[in-house]
Amino acid sequence: MTPGARVQAAAEILDEILGGVAAEKALTGWARRSRFAGSKDRAAVRDHVFQALRCRRSYACLGGAQTGRALMLGALRAEGRDPAEVFTGEGHAPSALSEAERAAGHVPEALGDRFDLSDWMIPCFEGALGEAWGDTAKALTERAPVVLRVNLRKATGASAMAALAEEGVDATPAEISGTALMVHEGARRVAGSRAYREGLVELQDGSSQAAMERLAVPKGARVLDYCAGGGGKTLAMAASAEARWFAHDAAPQRMRDLPARAGRAGVNVTLLKGAAGTGPYDLVLCDVPCSGSGTWRRTPDAKWRLTPEGLAGLTKTQAGILDEAAALVADGGRLAYATCSVFREENEAQVSEFLSRNPAWRTEGQYRWPVSAQGDGFFLAILAR
Structure with a gap:
């Protein structure tokens, strides 16, 4: 798939989600219908969809509407890219922008638009987190880390990292927990790795690991x-x-x-x-x-x-x-x-x-x-x- 075709696929999946279909179900349905899409294509489309959902309100402002196409238009503008380079209509890319689409869109101004939250949630965030609420809301618009837990019954941090490295997974110790490893490269190789199959590591968020240590x-x-x-x-x-x-x-x-x-x-x-x-x-x-x-x-x-x-x-x-x-x-x-x-x-x-x-x-x-x-x-x- 071309980069433009991936954007078009993401826009179509987003329309399903906006219509009420669960994100995972929409992505799975698209993958089953799109046997031509390779693993890298599926991963890229998934990344597009999830990032657009994380930033749904701000991207809708930048794109000018609450549609899959507008969200992807807003995503490109948020990255500082010229959408016309992707919206070409060539090679299964999204059709060229209309004059209305070129003129539509504005910088997010309302709190909910700027922080990508429903309006009613903002007092909940502020009441729980005080001045840090905005930083938390912004953090939720970013991609989550991939964190592994070393199974101390079977491995040490060093031996687990060595086993992962054998299969192209780059991981280093995380400060949040004594058993946590941050994955920097090769995250999609973890589930098929020997370290995972033999129980040396498990996927588990760092905060969850830290809590269990308490x-x-x-x-x-x-x-x-x-x-x-x-x-x-x-x-x-x-x-x-x-x-x-x-x-x-x-x-x-x-x-x-x-x-x-x-x-x-x-x-x-x-x-x-x-x-x-x-x-x-x-x-x-x-x-x-x-x-x-x-x-x-x-x-x-x-x-x-x-x-x-x-x-x-x-x-x-x-x-x-x-x-x-x-x-x-x-x-x-x-x-x-x-x-x-x-x-x-x-x-x-x-x-x-x-x-x-x-x-x-x-x-x-x-x-x-x-x-x-x-x-x-x-x-x-x-x-x-």
């Missing part, structure tokens, strides 16, 4: 990952602690890959069909469903799907999960509450409300990790009975 797991403890999903946080804890590991999720299909991942990592994890009556546990981790606002670099369409009503529904769900999980914690045990959100409503306020409902509990520590070059936005609270 959780002290006594030898022989019973540990439950109550909202396990793929089980990455269980495996992170298990890499440096000897305990009995249990995983539960309200949607069990989310755990379908966990047995294979645990086997690769050299960890035994018991999957539970239901958690009620299985306690007590020394540690229960609740990485609850949330807005994901700290991860919108990776899932940019989620930023535009979230509504105030949706956020209110999530906080209600989170409160229910906390109350359910608290009942499974042993006397003297710990309850860890985590989100990948930057919103105070899902973080400090949620913990405060739980403590007001449960006076026998106290906070041992609350931690925030900002959206950064090494990790996503993340929150952790450690609660003790």
Whole structure:
């Protein structure tokens, strides 16, 4: 595909997404229909689409409309490129610009346009982050880092880096966590590498790794990952602690890959069909469903799907999960509450409300990790009975 053809494909996919189709579904559908597209073409189109979604409001201003074509026009203008060089109509490139399109577009001025947020979110960002809210919003318009976790059961940082380098993956230690490696080149080779297949490394965000390092797991403890999903946080804890590991999720299909991942990592994890009556546990981790606002670099369409009503529904769900999980914690045990959100409503306020409902509990520590070059936005609270 020519560069222009890639832009045209991205514009068509963006129109589907703007029409309500989930980004991953739209991209997968295009790839299936476009067998001619090679792996580099698919990667380039995906990058175009995701960047346009990260910067949807500002690109729409620059492009003059909320359409896939206008977003790609705005993307080129944001890069300082002349769109006429790409919008030529040749070789499956977008058709030439009309006079109206040449004249359309303006510099983003409103806060939501400048920071690529829905207007209602701005007070949430400001209330949670203070003066740093604008820097966080801007960081969410950039591409997310690729971070690996070294599995200390099987490798050291040095041996993992050497194994990755053998297959063209350039990675170096990250400051955010003792097990984190930043990938600089060859990110798309990681999943097929020997280091990954043999369980030396796992893909895991730096902030998530740092949060799991805060959780002290006594030898022989019973540990439950109550909202396990793929089980990455269980495996992170298990890499440096000897305990009995249990995983539960309200949607069990989310755990379908966990047995294979645990086997690769050299960890035994018991999957539970239901958690009620299985306690007590020394540690229960609740990485609850949330807005994901700290991860919108990776899932940019989620930023535009979230509504105030949706956020209110999530906080209600989170409160229910906390109350359910608290009942499974042993006397003297710990309850860890985590989100990948930057919103105070899902973080400090949620913990405060739980403590007001449960006076026998106290906070041992609350931690925030900002959206950064090494990790996503993340929150952790450690609660003790």
